[in-house]
Every structure is written in C-alpha cells, then in structure tokens.
Amino acid sequence: MLKKLLFISILFSMLTFAFAACGDATSNTSASNSSGSQVHMDSTTFIQPSITIKKGESLTLVSDTVTPHIIANGTWDQGTAKPAKESGAPEVKDVQVNGNSSTSIGPFxxxxxxxxxxxxxxxxxxTVTVQ
Ligand SMILES: [Cu+2]
Incomplete structure (x- = not known):
C-alpha cells in the first residue's frame, strides 16, 4: 500500500513537472508572438478597435474563428462602406484573411x-496609429 502511494506521488510530481515545462513553452511562444503587432478578429469585428505601431512595422491580422475577412483601406460610416486611402498608408486592397489564419499587412x-x-x-x- 505504501509503495503504491509512493509510486502515485512520484507519478504526480512528474506530471506536474511536465505541465510546468509545457506552460513555459507556451508562454515563451506567446511572448514572441506578441513582439510583432497583432490584431485579432472574431467572426464579425476587430477585437480591439485601434492599435499603435512604430514606423516601419507591419501588422498581422489574425482570424480567431472560421470566418474569413477581406480588409481594405477605408472605413464603415453608419453602415456605409467608405473606401479611402490616406496619403502615406500602405495599399491594402481586398486583402483576404482566411479563417483561423493570419495575414500581414504593411509595412507602415x-x-x-x-x-x-x-x-x-x-x-x-x-484604426492604425503609426508613430
Ligand atoms: Cu470581417
């Protein structure tokens, strides 16, 4: 009985170690991902309405759902699409971001x-603010 308990506790500590190692790997990955500028999208919206990046950087648009998105220069104004490209903006012309995928635009x-x-x-x- 004691042997069995010992075995279980060793097994448990090994599992804990494995999970800890896993957790480290995951946080390293997300740290390196977040060093690039990303904007996530759910099925119908940008999860954040704006982002600030540095001059020369690109932006990675990430679709978190199966829904694709088609991105262009311009804005929706009260339900009406208003295509417009500011001077100095990179040309973003119907750039498709597939579902559960990402696409880089820029550099700005x-x-x-x-x-x-x-x-x-x-x-x-x-809204992308470039500093
Ligand atoms: Cu969309």
Missing amino acids: NTAGTFKLYCTIHPGMNL
Whole structure:
C-alpha cells in the first residue's frame, strides 16, 4: 500500500513537472508572438478597435474563428462602406484573411493615422496609429 502511494506521488510530481515545462513553452511562444503587432478578429469585428505601431512595422491580422475577412483601406460610416486611402498608408486592397489564419499587412512607413475596414462585415473598423 505504501509503495503504491509512493509510486502515485512520484507519478504526480512528474506530471506536474511536465505541465510546468509545457506552460513555459507556451508562454515563451506567446511572448514572441506578441513582439510583432497583432490584431485579432472574431467572426464579425476587430477585437480591439485601434492599435499603435512604430514606423516601419507591419501588422498581422489574425482570424480567431472560421470566418474569413477581406480588409481594405477605408472605413464603415453608419453602415456605409467608405473606401479611402490616406496619403502615406500602405495599399491594402481586398486583402483576404482566411479563417483561423493570419495575414500581414504593411509595412507602415509613414507616421499618421490610417483606417482599415473589413469589406464584408458592416462596422468592422480598425484604426492604425503609426508613430
Ligand atoms: Cu470581417
């Protein structure tokens, strides 16, 4: 009986170690991911409405669901799509982000405020501030 308990406790500590190692690997991965600028999207919206990046950086758009998105320069204004490209904005012309996938846009080489929108989801706007 005692032997069995010992075995179980050793097994448990090994499992704990394995999980701890796993947790470390996961946090390392997410740390390196977050060093690039990412904006996540659910099925119909950007999860954050705006992001600030540095001049020369690109932006990675990540679809967290099976829904694809088609991104372009412009904005939704009260339900109406208003395509518009600010001077200095990188050209974003119907860039498709597939479901559960990511796409990089940019680089944003000029400081300023740039608007992007998803052409298939009314109201799905993102403001990119480049410093
Ligand atoms: Cu969309």
